[in-house]
Amino acid sequence: MPEPEPVTATEGAEPKLETETPRSQPTEEAGTEAAPEAPPHALEELQHRIQGMQGKLRESALARKSADQARMEAERRLAENMQALEALRAAHAKLEQRLSDCESVRSRLTEELQRRGAADRTLYQVRPGDNLAAISLHFYGRADQWRVIFEANRSLLDAPDRLTPGMTLVIP
Known part of the structure; x- marks a missing residue:
């Protein structure tokens, strides 16, 4: 009978598999969990992402600070305004009161003129840029008669150069 052929380890026997202990499970020797080792490029990527997040946090903090400063400036300007x-x-209320006073004086002057029956007197409403010399020139043909107008309106005028547009003067 022929001799049987020698049997190799792969024939007839089950192959023996080498098993590694997974890194995330406890090892029998240490009895503790081993940390998974990440490839170096993954660590670099994580560090890069962390740096990006830190940059965004800084930008966000600066934007918030800038917005707070702008808000405070706007509130300050609002208070000033x-x-x-x-x-x-x-000032508007004072001007309204002054206008009312002027209208009252005008009414009194008109009544006074009517009561005196001064048909030869004229009323003149002061315009912007007017002065007594110009008004005198207009009514009398001479600028030097401004004193006559000033004296006739002494109750309204403190000084000859204090004409207010809109006031009514008596021209004697």
Whole structure:
């Protein structure tokens, strides 16, 4: 009988598989979990992502600081403008009162003229840029008669150069 052929380790026997202990499971020797080792390029990628996030956080903080400063500046300007508005309202009220006073004086002057029956007197409403010399020249043909107009309107005028547009003067 022929001799049987020798059997190799792969024939007839089950192959022996080498098993590695997974890195994330406890090893029998140490009894603790081993940390998975990441490839170097993965660590670099994570560090790069962390740096990117830190940069975005810095940008966000700067943007917030800038927005806070802009808000504070806007609030300051609003407060200043509110004060200016109140000052304008007060000035407006004073001007309305002054206009009312002027209209009252005009009415009294008109009544006074009618009562005196001064048909030879004229009323003149002051325009911007007017002065007593120009008004005198217009009515009398001579600029040097401004004193006559000033004296006739002494109750309205403190000084000859204090004409207010809109006021009514008596021209004697």
